Amino acid sequence: MMRLSIKPALVALALLGATPVLADSVMPPAALAYTQLPDAKQEADATALMKTLRCLVCQGQSIADSDAEMAGDMRALVRSRIAAGETPDQVRAWLVERYGNWVTYDPPLDALTWPLWALPAALIAIGLWLARGRFRKRRG
Incomplete structure (x- = not known):
């Protein structure tokens, strides 16, 4: 007769329960994830674009609404590219090229x-x- 130990099962259960805690890293958010651009027109363009881009983690939220780390990175990327002089259409085209049409709510x-x-x-x-x-x- 094989005797099963409870301890390995409890350890496995504890590890499975702890995996959602490990979903986000302990890294600080990207520089422009929660900081608006100083130029109001550029920030308005960035915000309008962010509302049309889908969060790749949440899938049901835009990157403007999501608190996921990936959405913060994407917000920072959008803001930095617009601050560098790219148009929202150029930023959208780059993101679609990188992530596919699924990244946009308007394929x-x-x-x-x-x-x-x-x-x-x-x-x-x-x-x-x-x-x-x-x-x-x-x-x-």
């Missing part, structure tokens, strides 16, 4: 994304067609 219409744009219209058309058929049956 371009292309061969991979056309179903995302066409599906809502198709579902509305199907719903109207089904509703029309239901109303015809009631009248007749």
Whole structure:
């Protein structure tokens, strides 16, 4: 008969429970993650852009709204590039090139994304067609 020890199981359980604590590093946030740019126009451009970029960690929040470390790094990157003279479109293009179209909330219409744009219209058309058929049956 094999005898199982409780201690290894408790240690494993404690390690599994501690993994969320290790999700963020102990590094200080990037310099421009929580600091606005001195130029109000540049900060407005950066903030507008940050609201349209998806946090790669949170996935449901923009980098402007997320407190994830990665979002802070991305905010700092956006601010530093805009402060260096790049336009928001250039910064967006660089981020899309690096992370793919998924980083933006407004993906371009292309061969991979056309179903995302066409599906809502198709579902509305199907719903109207089904509703029309239901109303015809009631009248007749």
